[in-house]
Amino acid sequence: xxxxxxxxLYLFTIFLIFDLVGNFNALxxxxxxxxxxxxxxxxxxxxxxxxxxxxxxFESNLQNNLKQKDTVAAINDLRYMASxxxxxxxxYDSEKTVVKALKLLNQQNRKYDTNAAIGLxxxxxxxHRSLYNYDKAIEFYRKALSASSNAMDSIKIxxxxxxxxxxxxxxxxxxxxxxxxxxxxxxxxxxSTIAMALDNLGYASTKLNDASGLEDMLExxxxxxxxxxxxxxxxxxxxxTQYYHDLGESGEAMYYAEEGYKLAKVINSVSFLEDxxxxxxxxxxxxxxxxxxxxxxxxxxxxxLQENKFAEMQYNYSEYQRRAQESQLAASEQRSKxxxxxxxxxxxxxxxxxxxxxxxxxxxxxxxxKVYETETRISKKVHDEVANDIFxxxxxxxxxxxxxxxxxxxxxxxxxxxxxxxxxxxxxxxxDFKEQLxxxxxxxxxxxxxxxxxxxxxxxxxxxxxVKKTTLYRVLQELMTNMKKHSKATLVVITFKQEKNKLxxxxxxxxxxxxxxxxxxxxxxxxxxxxxxxxxxxxSEPSNGFKASLTV
Numbered sequence: 207x208x209x210x211x212x213x214x215l216y217l218f219t220i221f222l223i224f225d226l227v228g229n230f231n232a233l234x235x236x237x238x239x240x241x242x243x244x245x246x247x248x249x250x251x252x253x254x255x256x257x258x259x260x261x262x263x264f265e266s267n268l269q270n271n272l273k274q275k276d277t278v279a280a281i282n283d284l285r286y287m288a289s290x291x292x293x294x295x296x297x298y299d300s301e302k303t304v305v306k307a308l309k310l311l312n313q314q315n316r317k318y319d320t321n322a323a324i325g326l327x328x329x330x331x332x333x334h335r336s337l338y339n340y341d342k343a344i345e346f347y348r349k350a351l352s353a354s355s356n357a358m359d360s361i362k363i364x365x366x367x368x369x370x371x372x373x374x375x376x377x378x379x380x381x382x383x384x385x386x387x388x389x390x391x392x393x394x395x396x397x398s399t400i401a402m403a404l405d406n407l408g409y410a411s412t413k414l415n416d417a418s419g420l421e422d423m424l425e426x427x428x429x430x431x432x433x434x435x436x437x438x439x440x441x442x443x444x445x446x447t448q449y450y451h452d453l454g455e456s457g458e459a460m461y462y463a464e465e466g467y468k469l470a471k472v473i474n475s476v477s478f479l480e481d482x483x484x485x486x487x488x489x490x491x492x493x494x495x496x497x498x499x500x501x502x503x504x505x506x507x508x509x510x511l512q513e514n515k516f517a518e519m520q521y522n523y524s525e526y527q528r529r530a531q532e533s534q535l536a537a538s539e540q541r542s543k544x545x546x547x548x549x550x551x552x553x554x555x556x557x558x559x560x561x562x563x564x565x566x567x568x569x570x571x572x573x574x575x576k577v578y579e580t581e582t583r584i585s586k587k588v589h590d591e592v593a594n595d596i597f598x599x600x601x602x603x604x605x606x607x608x609x610x611x612x613x614x615x616x617x618x619x620x621x622x623x624x625x626x627x628x629x630x631x632x633x634x635x636x637x638d639f640k641e642q643l644x645x646x647x648x649x650x651x652x653x654x655x656x657x658x659x660x661x662x663x664x665x666x667x668x669x670x671x672x673v674k675k676t677t678l679y680r681v682l683q684e685l686m687t688n689m690k691k692h693s694k695a696t697l698v699v700i701t702f703k704q705e706k707n708k709l710x711x712x713x714x715x716x717x718x719x720x721x722x723x724x725x726x727x728x729x730x731x732x733x734x735x736x737x738x739x740x741x742x743x744x745x746s747e748p749s750n751g752f753k754a755s756l757t758v
Contacts, residue, residue, distance in 0.1 A: 250475050261290045281307045281322050297333050323353040381410040401429040409445045440469050463489045639667050639675050650686045660701040674738045681731045685713050693717025711756040719746045
């Protein structure tokens with residue numbers, strides 16, 4: 207029996223899918239583990255290099271997330287990077303990083319991420335508190351508060367704002383705000399939050415010589431011990447150390463300072479250990495050590511303030527340069543747009559002018575054709591109706607013996623004039639234009655007048671439009687008619703010459719000439735030539751013949 211391979215293929219496919227899913231899950235898990243590991247380095251650094259290593263990881267992760275267009279993850283990376291920069295004392299770098307994150311946040315197409323906004327504005331508040339820019343810190347904390355809709359987040363932000371007032375020495379305002387925070391934290395029933403508010407309230411009260419402040423701090427201490435809040439417990443030890451040190455009770459101050467130091471070693475964080483040692487140095491009675499520390503702290507703060515001012519100047523200058531560059535770029539773009547609009551406007555104007563000229567020329571041609579069609583129609587009507595009727599009347603009168611001969615001669619003259627008018631305006635055959643033009647010119651030749659044409663056959667009449675051919679025909683016809691009627695010429699020479707795209711025709715006779723007081727005939731010829739953008743020039747003197755030069 208032949209084995210069926212389908213079950214095997216099905217099982218193989220299932221195993222392959224599970225293997226791929228397993229690998230994908232493993233990769234995702236590795237990424238989550240790495241993120242968690244470096245976040246721990248950020249929040250609880252054990253060695254000096256931990257913050258640097260964490261920063262490098264989040265910077266690399268940021269680039270990957272930007273390539274994958276994972277904006278939410280990229281914003282988180284920037285938040286962590288800003289926090290590390292702040293912890294390293296790179297306050298203005300930290301601020302720039304937060305601003306980058308805010309720009310990404312504002313570019314989000316989806317619903318505004320309030321958690322990210324709260325975190326970023328809160329981070330800006332922390333930065334400016336470190337820079338001793340207390341007003342600016344309060345401004346950013348308020349922005350974070352306005353974005354918050356969660357009671358827990360609001361309490362933390364309000365706590366940060368109250369701490370700024372404590373830093374400024376405004377303990378009355380700080381105590382009022384800590385009291386409100388404490389009342390709201392009780393509603394949340396969160397032990398660590400209640401202990402934080404109670405400890406801060408107690409410390410602010412002691413600064414105002416309120417005896418209840420110590421009770422509040424001790425109660426917060428017990429709450430933190432019961433909830434195993436290690437970092438919160440350190441804060442309680444620090445406040446109690448400062449309280450007893452201010453009272454001059456060195457024994458109690460030393461006790462809490464040492465407890466804080468022990469706890470810092472348990473936490474095993476560089477920043478906690480540094481702070482704990484600083485507290486111990488403050489409590490110890492060695493005058494030289496205290497003086498050294500006081501001077502060192504004063505120099506450090508002064509140096510920090512100077513660096514802040516210099517960094518702020520640099521930051522403002524770089525911002526000024528950036529805005530100036532943006533302004534120049536905007537101006538350049540505006541100039542480009544203006545030039546583009548001007549070019550477009552000029553193009554449209556030129557196109558409109560071009561179409562206007564085309565339409566006007568077309569209109570002129572159409573009107574000229576209508577004129578020629580009208581002339582032809584009138585010519586046909588004169589021939590078919592008037593001339594034929596006159597001819598019939600002549601035939602009848604000739605059969606009548608009583609009609610005078612002179613009357614018949616006058617009537618015959620009218621008939622010939624009518625026939626000539628019809629002939630002058632007859633239709634033009636453009637296909638045989640050369641022969642038709644030659645026939646026209648020869649028709650004016652008789653025993654008294656000799657007509658000579660030169661190079662008529664050399665002209666390529668196909669290059670001329672029908673309108674131009676018709677116009678030249680009518681102008682030459684009018685010249686020949688004027689010659690027949692007025693010039694008394696015995697010789698007419700018409701020369702044709704073609705130069706590239708130009709056609710030159712020169713008419714010349716040996717007639718009586720004229721003083722060139724142009725009559726309607728000359729005006730008609732000029733108008734006809736102008737309609738096809740041609741030129742006609744007349745030259746004549748009495749007793750010296752007549753000349754006309756045509757160019758088209």
